[in-house]
Amino acid sequence: MANDKKNIKDKKPKFSPYWIYGILIAFFLGIQLFGGGSYQDANTISPSEFLRYAEDGDVEKVIVINRHLAKVYLTSEAQEKEIHKKSKPTSFIPTATRLPNYTFEIGDLQNFENDLDAIGKEDLLSFDREESTLSDFLIGLLPFILLIGVWIFIMRRMSGGAGGGAGGQIFNIGKSKAKLFDQNTEVKTTFKDVAGLEGAKEEVQEIVDFLKFPEKYTTLGGKIPKGALLVGPPGTGKTLLARAVAGEAKVPFFSLSGSDFVEMFVGVGASRVRDLFKQAKEKSPSIIFIDEIDAIGRARGKNAMSGSNDERENTLNQLLTEMDGFGTNANVIVLAATNRADILDKALMRAGRFDRQIYVDLPDIRERKEIFEVHLRPLKKSKDLDTDFLSKQTPGFSGADIANVCNEAALIAARNGKKEVDKQDFLDAVDRIIGGLEKKNKIITPSEKKAVAYHEAGHATISWMLEHAAPLVKVTIVPRGRSLGAAWYLPEERLIVRPEQMLDEMCAALGGRAAEKVIFDKISTGALSDLEKVTKQARAMVTIYGLSDKIGNLTYYDSGQSEYGFTKPYSEQTAELIDKEISNIIETQYKRAIKLLEENKDKLTELAEELLEKEVIFKDNLERIFGKRAFEKEERESLDK
Template identity: 65%
Template sequence: MISKKNRNNFFWIYIAIFIIFLGIFFLKSSFSNPKKIDQDTFFNILSKGKIDRIIVKHKEIVNVYLKKDLINKYQYDNPIESINNNEKNFVVQKNSLQYEFEIGDLQLFQNKFEEYKKKYNLDTIIDFKNQQDYTITKFFFDYGIFFILLILFWIFLFRRISTTGGGPGGQIFNIGKSKAKLFDENDNVKITFKDVAGLEGAKEEVEEIVEFLKNPNKYTKLGGKIPKGALLIGPPGTGKTLLAKAVAGEAKVPFFSLSGSDFVEMFVGVGASRVRDLFDKAKEKSPCIIFIDEIDAIGRARGKSSIAGSNDERENTLNQLLTEMDGFGTNTNVIVLAATNRSDILDKALLRPGRFDRTIIVDPPELNERKEIFYVHLKKLVLSKNVDIDFLARQTPGFSGADIANVCNESALIAARKNGESIVHKDFLEAIDRIIGGLEKKNKIIKPNEKKRIAYHESGHAIISWLLEHAAPLVKVTIIPRGKSLGSAWYLPEERQLTTPEQMKDEICSLLAGRSAEKIAFNSISTGALNDLERVTKQAQSMVAIFGLNEKIGNISYYDSTGQNEFNFSKPYSEKTAQIIDEEISKIIKEQYKRAIDILKINEKKLDMLANKLLEKEVLFREDLKKIFGERPFPDEIDDLLRKKKFNFPTTLNNN
């Protein structure tokens, strides 16, 4: 097997040889071509007696042959100057054709030529030639060998590249071949199910698929059929591709891996050809697994393009994939795994049983699963003794496996930046701050009056979240700019599966507390609540139009889980209902805004105290709020955790 590097070296060697051939050809042509002169220059040379003979071709072109002892090995641009200089460094050449020129009237030229011969007593010969210079025979003898060698060279070159698969030629000859990478027993795939932390339900499903391939008789002897396909669905970074890699490491059967975009090509029919080639190879390697990552690149629902025929090639590729998956026999032992984070746009024919028999949901990890993921990624890090993985798992709700890996890596970089010998707990906290909120900007210039407004805004968030039962418990509040925010309040949201209207209203009130604090302190509001208002509006809208939590609208949801609404520009409700929805959304927001103002007015002195302390220290923690407000009136799990260890740990960012 020739390596890719060697194939590239051969390719450039062939190109160099071809350039040399062309150079020889054009060099020969340039040597054989005579220099152009005018008619007056010719007669000047003729008068010197230096011309041996001339040939008049086709009554319009005159070839001039100098006497052999006057052909200079140096080519002069001015022939008269070279002859007058009487150069002695002459060489005898086989072909003494040196110059040529054009004539108008042949009779006049011939008469003048005869006059010069008589006047200067010359022996120059004139000859006439009207036939073609090149016959087929002469052309073959002059250039035929060159062209034969050139043709043989190109045949050899393309065969070589086609065989090795390298270079442009290989791409042309193999354009319809599958780009799938094959992993078999010869490849050392080290990832196993032990490396996949969390995802217990998903692992159980794929482990059974591996068992199907290893021991199919266990299932077929009872009359069951081996599933033909399994679709992994989940948000980005949750471990779908990692799960497929673990299947490759565990199955010990040939494993074809490729992306959905590998089928897509600008040439018509290439995608379908690659699908056929992939499944032909899979049948030869049976039992085996095919893994198609990001299958939505070719699996998008058909017939939804606004331009007729714009997606014909992609749809042809999908049709071929559907045919191949449905065409498997029950005993082929070829299973198709696919992954996507956009299952709502997939074609229904692709999702039906018989193609993808199983749909495996890969959700973001829960608390215990995040703890397991941290254990996996912390194995390679040098940690100090004070790192508490329980704390890290609790402060990262909603983080995917990729996010947790990023936290671990970022903490190592922060520790290295500080020249630390190990990674301490504070490094992890700073890493989470950096990932969620962005880079801290301590040198950003903020006017004193703006800084004071920011302090009151963040203090309002802190107070309301401290005093409301269902608001997320506060961890810390800061007015140091970070990312796009000028200040931020950090919370530890409760991980819950269901949410009540009371909980959602408390969250809305907490979000509106920043603007409420500005209104009380300055009797005016600012644009700093943009992010708060965006989240409040979405929260209130979901209460009314999606979750059916509004009494006036009733138990009605206008949410479309199929994703069809993106292609339907009309509202799924009447104008009258739309007006009611707008009114109810506005009513909820106004009620909670007034509620926040009322609470802050009761605690106005404490609001001033907290804002001034925040201006002084720039960062306040949970303990600082306890000194001002006392214990939180509603119990939460943070207090239990902090009794053991006093750490400040941010999790959710409330931006301004």
């Protein structure tokens, strides 16, 4: 019964202020149509007909209104005549004044007066003036109504649209835009959905425990941390961790972005910070999550273009005060995420504001396997799909990249009409993401194709022969993205890199140009990306890692230096020495690559010819031509350990 009453109540039309506007407009239109203009319902005649009626003595009087409209009033005897039977006027609105029998428009008033004089009826004529006060008032008021309407429209748009009640938007502009997640809001993400990130997950889970069971930690005299900052490269799962906290915490969770504080009005950002913390304190214990906090947390005083009253700095000052100010309440924890922790203000990073910095790094091989297992759940995959193989094929991939690989693999399988996603679809997806779209219809001359084949075969040969070079996965000369060919390797995931490892990688990268020199005795522009990679590596060896004997144990890298404020921390003489060292390292590895290829020219040629024939070759083809890789046993032993 109660539900029926509720349904009846819900079906009742809701009140809207636009109803009032509609009623007022209809009222004014009614007055205009049916009120002041009721005489228009009188019969219209021509001036010649009027003169005939006047000459016959049927007209009692004629009143000229505003010098253009004539109202004709007949005598009582004339109204009884058959010709005038239909001349009796009607009106929708009752009126005490007598209505005219006929009306007509006067062209020239002087001619009309002369016509009345000619028939001797000039005494019938009189003049009057009528003004439509309401119409004039409305016309005078119209510009003001338009101005007020435009102002209200602009204010509503600037203050965030239709939310928050009609007409009150301008007063809500300083309110927080945070989305509230509480027991009434279902958040399905939990820590089970966060694969990998074991260390970060433990730290964040502990924050949830602080709010659920504060006595466990405060009985020993400890204090609940004020905040935790999630730092890491894009796509590693910082926002996902926060979403899992919202799903697990079972306390009010306020979520917003750093850019939500920014507004064109002065003081709005600080006002929104105050309002956000006021709401959080009212609902404490609670969690505030600020995504991309670098939008307002950038170090103060480092932007030369900003004025003395920088709105972003005012917002940051208010955030600092709220997080650890004079009247701060407990039981409100602030979570924030950024991938640019180096530019954040030092006052924001200190203990007491963000007590913990949780680094969310790119996943390692074990964590990538767990992430693949999460993203493979909704896919219809083949039974023999090996997640260990997939995790090995995706070094350096973030969680977002792995999700993209799984989605691309499903799309490729669907495009090929398959019923399930198999290993080849994932390999194609990795190729698509790393190298770009295949361009099989790209026009390449036979000589260019041959040069590309020998170039890629040179990379494959050198990498197969050097101990520390990354083992090959496959080589292709099918154009993909901006490249004409590509070689895929499986780099070893190292925490530290030794000089011999860097040199072997540089030699393998120069193998393409070296192969062109050995086979054609000519070089081309196709080695641009290889030269760029090698030059960066050699410069890092000399100027950053201190791996050059001539420069010594020095580094010219300054972690605190701005990207845009670089100054050379060395003399011109040292700069010249650095340039020579970089050139010597690269040239030594180039000569080493040429020597290796000349010694194995026949195998290089065989590999290139097979590549021209098949366009794509794999590790098995190299094993058949070169034999087993001499370092493979050692690699397997190190992996087993």
